[in-house]
Amino acid sequence: MSAASSSTTDGRRRIRTPGIPSRCWCGVDVTEIISRTNPNPYRRYYRCLFAASQRLENDNHVLKWVDEAFTDEIQQLDYQVRMLEEEVQSLKATIRNEGDIREGPKKMPMIKISGGCVLLTIVLVVGIMMYKK
Numbered sequence: 001m002s003a004a005s006s007s008t009t010d011g012r013r014r015i016r017t018p019g020i021p022s023r024c025w026c027g028v029d030v031t032e033i034i035s036r037t038n039p040n041p042y043r044r045y046y047r048c049l050f051a052a053s054q055r056l057e058n059d060n061h062v063l064k065w066v067d068e069a070f071t072d073e074i075q076q077l078d079y080q081v082r083m084l085e086e087e088v089q090s091l092k093a094t095i096r097n098e099g100d101i102r103e104g105p106k107k108m109p110m111i112k113i114s115g116g117c118v119l120l121t122i123v124l125v126v127g128i129m130m131y132k133k
Ligand SMILES: [Zn+2]
Pocket: 024, 025, 026, 027, 028, 048, 049, 050, 051, 061, 062
């Protein structure tokens, strides 16, 4: 029996370090360094502090161009904003539906009427007491 299924999933890709990296997988903070190499002069990049201090090369610690990280971050934020917009829309629809079910507006006059009754009773009682004196 083969357990393989040919279900069509929405091809969500996972990026290793999405957006702006703040910490390397090794637990050390990430710093911003300006490139001094000939192919990328003065191009800024994020680098693992440990790898930078040890002057490591061809390692797998965080190394990401700042401009590429910013593009990633913007794309991520754009996606998040779209998701939030959808959520707000569905929440608005839910609130509208709940308002219809509860029939909220009808409750308010009831409270006002009973409040008026109490006030009227007090006025009557006070009025009677005043009259008796
Ligand atoms: Zn590291």
